[in-house]
Amino acid sequence: MTSLLGIPDECIGDGQRLSWDTNKIGGHPDWMYEDCCLPVCEGCGCRMKLVVQLYCPLEGSAYHRTLYISSCYNKHCYNKPYSWKVQRCQILDQSQTTQQATNNMSTSTDTWGVDEDDWGDPITTDPVTLDTKDWCDDADDWGEDGDDDAVAMVTGNINKSNSQPEAKKFPGLKFEQMNLVDVDDISDTNSSHSNDDQTLNIVQEETDDVISKESVGHVVDLLAVKSSGKPEPDISCEEVTETPFKSYYLSVMNESDIVPDNVEVGKLLKEYERETGTDIKSLVKSSSKCPGQNTGGGGAVEEYEKTAIKGDKYSHKFLKRLKLCPRQCIRYCWNDEPMFISPPRDIGVREITCTNCQAKCVFELQLMPPLVNYVKNIHGESVEFGTVIVYTCINTCWLTNQNLPVLETCYIQPDPDQHLFKL
Amino acid sequence: MADAAPAAAAPAGGPAGGDRGRGGFRGGFGSGGRGRGRGRGRGRGRGRGAKEDKEWLPSTKLGRLVKDLKIKNLEEIYLFSLPIKEFEIIDLFLPPGTLKDEVLKILPVQKQTKAGQRTRFKAIVAVGDSSGHVGLGVKCSKEVATAIRGAIIAAKLSIVPIRRGYWGNKIGKPHTVPCKLTGRCGSVLVRLIPAPRGTGIVSAPVPRKLLTMAGIDDCYTSCKGATSTIGNFAKATFFAIIKTYKFLSPDMWKDSVLTKEPFQEFSDHLHKHHQPVRVQKQEQKVY
Numbered sequence: 001m002t003s004l005l006g007i008p009d010e011c012i013g014d015g016q017r018l019s020w021d022t023n024k025i026g027g028h029p030d031w032m033y034e035d036c037c038l039p040v041c042e043g044c045g046c047r048m049k050l051v052v053q054l055y056c057p058l059e060g061s062a063y064h065r066t067l068y069i070s071s072c073y074n075k076h077c078y079n080k081p082y083s084w085k086v087q088r089c090q091i092l093d094q095s096q097t098t099q100q101a102t103n104n105m106s107t108s109t110d111t112w113g114v115d116e117d118d119w120g121d122p123i124t125t126d127p128v129t130l131d132t133k134d135w136c137d138d139a140d141d142w143g144e145d146g147d148d149d150a151v152a153m154v155t156g157n158i159n160k161s162n163s164q165p166e167a168k169k170f171p172g173l174k175f176e177q178m179n180l181v182d183v184d185d186i187s188d189t190n191s192s193h194s195n196d197d198q199t200l201n202i203v204q205e206e207t208d209d210v211i212s213k214e215s216v217g218h219v220v221d222l223l224a225v226k227s228s229g230k231p232e233p234d235i236s237c238e239e240v241t242e243t244p245f246k247s248y249y250l251s252v253m254n255e256s257d258i259v260p261d262n263v264e265v266g267k268l269l270k271e272y273e274r275e276t277g278t279d280i281k282s283l284v285k286s287s288s289k290c291p292g293q294n295t296g297g298g299g300a301v302e303e304y305e306k307t308a309i310k311g312d313k314y315s316h317k318f319l320k321r322l323k324l325c326p327r328q329c330i331r332y333c334w335n336d337e338p339m340f341i342s343p344p345r346d347i348g349v350r351e352i353t354c355t356n357c358q359a360k361c362v363f364e365l366q367l368m369p370p371l372v373n374y375v376k377n378i379h380g381e382s383v384e385f386g387t388v389i390v391y392t393c394i395n396t397c398w399l400t401n402q403n404l405p406v407l408e409t410c411y412i413q414p415d416p417d418q419h420l421f422k423l
Numbered sequence: 424m425a426d427a428a429p430a431a432a433a434p435a436g437g438p439a440g441g442d443r444g445r446g447g448f449r450g451g452f453g454s455g456g457r458g459r460g461r462g463r464g465r466g467r468g469r470g471r472g473a474k475e476d477k478e479w480l481p482s483t484k485l486g487r488l489v490k491d492l493k494i495k496n497l498e499e500i501y502l503f504s505l506p507i508k509e510f511e512i513i514d515l516f517l518p519p520g521t522l523k524d525e526v527l528k529i530l531p532v533q534k535q536t537k538a539g540q541r542t543r544f545k546a547i548v549a550v551g552d553s554s555g556h557v558g559l560g561v562k563c564s565k566e567v568a569t570a571i572r573g574a575i576i577a578a579k580l581s582i583v584p585i586r587r588g589y590w591g592n593k594i595g596k597p598h599t600v601p602c603k604l605t606g607r608c609g610s611v612l613v614r615l616i617p618a619p620r621g622t623g624i625v626s627a628p629v630p631r632k633l634l635t636m637a638g639i640d641d642c643y644t645s646c647k648g649a650t651s652t653i654g655n656f657a658k659a660t661f662f663a664i665i666k667t668y669k670f671l672s673p674d675m676w677k678d679s680v681l682t683k684e685p686f687q688e689f690s691d692h693l694h695k696h697h698q699p700v701r702v703q704k705q706e707q708k709v710y
Contacts (some may be wrong), residue, residue, distance in 0.1 A: 004452055023452065056452035136694055219499045222488065252452060256667040268548075274528040280567055283542075284533060302652055304534045304543060304563055307577065311506060319482060319508055332452045365452070369482040380491075384484070415484040417506060 004258050006054070007247040008374055020066045020089065021055040025329065025374050027069050027247025029053055032089040033403040041072035042082040048072050049244055051375055051383070052274030052330065052367065063090040065396060068405065069367070071383050077382045086390050087405035092397040182378075192308045222421055245375045250330065252422035256356035258325040278420055314417045316344050318387075322368060329371035335362040335394070341369075341386040356406050360392040369415070386415040479511040486512055497556070501584050510579040517582075523636065524550040524575055527629060528653045529567060544568035547657055550578040551636025554578050558582035558634070559661045561654055585637045586667040589618045598640040602670055606663030609655035611664050618643045626674035629653055630660040637664055 008025055020025070020032045029038065029050045038048050048070040057065045077083035135219045144303045273280060309316045322328065331339070352361040367388040376382045389411045397406070431536045454635050481487045486509045488494050497516040507513065513522070531539045538704040543563045547691045548571065551557035551668060560578030588601025603684035614631060618641040626644035634642055650656045 004451070034676065054452050215495055215503065217497055219503060222493060223503060262568075265568050265575075268524065268526050268571060268575075269567070272529065278529075280529065282569065283529070286531075301652055302530055302532050302545065303516060303559055305545060307562060307573075307614060312681075315508065322482055326482070330452075337679045344540055370480045372487065373480055380485075417484050417508075420503075420505060421488075 002254055002333075003254050003336070005255050005258070005325055005328040006052075006250040006332065007253060007325070007377055008329055008371075009251045009326050012247040012249060020053075020063065020091075023055055023250035023252065023388070025248045025250060025371070026050065026055050026245030027053075028244055029070075032066065032091045035403060036087070036089065036405050038068075038070050039087070039407075041074065041077055043077045043080055044072065044074045046072060046074055048083075048085060051245065054233075054250070054330070054365070055333075056332065056334075056364070056402045057093075058334065061396060062093055063396070063398060064093050065090045066140055067365075067408070069388070069390065071385075073377065073383060075381075078224045079412055079418060081318055081385075081412055084385075084388055084410050086392075086408040086410050088392065089405045090394070090396065090402075102199075103255070104158065119333075147289065153343075154373070159311075176314070178242070181379050202318070225358075241376060247375060247376065252332075253325075255325070259290045260308055260324050261331070310417055312342070314340055322370075327370055328368050329374065330365055330367055332365040334364050338363045338389045339368050340389075343347040344413075352409050354390050354397060354406075357393060357395060357397035359397065362394050363389065364392045365390050384418065386413045386418065441590060471491060479515075481509060481511070481600060483508050485509075489515055497582075498584065505559075507580060507582075507602055510576045513558075513579045517556060521552045522550055522556075522579075523552070524548055524578065525632060525634065526571060526637070527657055529570070530653075540623045544570045545654070546574040547654055548574035549633055549657065550575070550582065550637055551633070551638070554638045555585050555586060555587070556582050556622070557637040557661070557664065559607075559657055561658075583665050584668060585639070585664050586670075587639060587670075588617065588667075590619045590641070595620075599642055600639060601667055604663045606659045606661065606666065606668045606671065606692035608662060609652065611650055611652065611655045611659040612647040613648075613656070613659040614645040615660075615663050616643040616645065627656075629656050631632055633660045633664070633676060639664070 005190050006023065012018070012024060012027060018027075018030050020030045021032060027050065029036075030053065031037075038050060040047050049072075050068060050070045052067075052069045054067045054069075055064070056067060057063065060307075066089050068089070070085050070087070074083075267282060274277075318339050321339060326392040353359065354361055366388075367385070369386060372384060391409045391411070393406070393408065431705060455499045472697075479486075479490065481490050483492075485500070485505055485507065489512045494500060497513070500512075519610065521581055522706075529546050532545045532645050533541050533542050540565065544567045545563045546567070549557065549562070558578040558581040560574040560576065560581060562570045562573035562577055564573055570647050573694070586601055587597035588599060589597055590599050594687065597619050600615045600619065608614075614666055615634075619642055622641040622643070624634050624639065624644075625645060626634065627650065630644055630646070630649075646656070647657075648659075
């Protein structure tokens, strides 16, 4: 199943009417029931703030279902497993129950089957598909390289997205492009930046040095020093709970519908053609006509070069996928595989069981790094995380007269370079 | 799972968004594709605004610090060897006006697969600001434009600082490499030798482009090996000029005042509280 991406939209103003079926970032939670409230952080005792509220009913379920993801604001609780909590509320959908009574409960196995068939489909000439595929590691269809299963997942997803059932199921829907409007919280101060000429010479010969004691000093302030173990709230808890994060709507798109922004290369190509006197078009034609010919004179032959991944493989692949849609904040794909930002340690999916009914938990959604830019408080500081992976009960268990939320499991991965910095 | 029910419910959320205006439908999450969810919110019907889309939303910690202007300088990142994972960081410090990029070569390459031979295009791009920063990127892709784009990003991520020095008298600004350096890649060996002021760059076209972009004005070069493989040739030159900051020259022998190391406090604490593990002595067997 192709992933759904949540992209922040316009800011929620004061007089807007919201309810538990609004997808939003920040703000106050819109509860389904009266007695619900946000949990308290186990580390510092402060009440958590709502980060994301998502309305995500499951297929085949008669319930309206909302997830409330909240986090502790305290700096000492960043990236700790107890500092993020996911609550799930459900309410019976009255219209659903009446419809199901009249319809036959036909479990349409053919739609399941159609998805299976698409594994073998060749790549269509859909320009969107080709573009998104090319951004992925281009080693993927060079026979069996074998080590890019993340890429195979993407191509598998994109192939599946070409499947027809989506259009058939929702004939009346038009998947519209997102409209990003005034996100006035993000400040725009990039043009006033200038290089400064500092005078201290670390190396005496260089007269155009740019490092100075002050600049080194303030970078050292940012970098990691051993911190004391106990979490202490440095802001008063009351102040924290009263001011929620600034709230924005979330718009939802299919991952396969995203067209990545492309840097203009026409000018570069023309310059290259002019200087070297080669014609790119003839190069393309000649290579396709005579595949047996190798360029490069003498005995030396240029070879295909796979992009060398320096350092962190997991985070490289994660960021690569993220860059296809750089504004994505939520990645939703029920019962699929999550994308890890660093090697997953002590996470065994088979061991995660629902606290309520002891059934298995499956991956539902994950929060992506661009969301950090949106959960800022009045001081401009934001809750730090790399990715937060949410696992929910496979049965979405809910008792008929229950009116308190169910706690779900979440797994936090910090930013891979977080250890280098001081909070 | 039945999906007859969701199909009936979903259109109710879609076109019935009359009060929300055009472009107002925002779907919801849910396991049935777009789900039954009905989003709320009013789009003003405006298409993708150019300003908001071009604005960079950082996805790494370093990117956020750079965007908030907490890090003022590329050199500060180099000093502490922080990994740069987003090319927009480089764009912020070296705006496209100062940072020039140039395609060194585009060539088709082939690989033998079970289905025969597949041709891809390899693009080699060098970027530099002619004053101490240079980067080299190589990317293979099915299409030429995609390869160039990927190579530009790879080049920006690989930008390194370069140290320049003098040939003789230390008058004026540094103009040449500080010492003789050599870099290797594959069979290609490139040797850079300091030259007096006014010599210019005496070399083959490929290293000349890289050295000019680095900001080196005068240099002699000596190359060996299969220099017609432009990929290896460019990389060998790149490795040679990276070595400028790896070389310990006599003027650096004197101990400079050390800034307090970020991990100093940590190591002091360890020293105070570390208890050596006591190992029980094994009985020595006497044969």
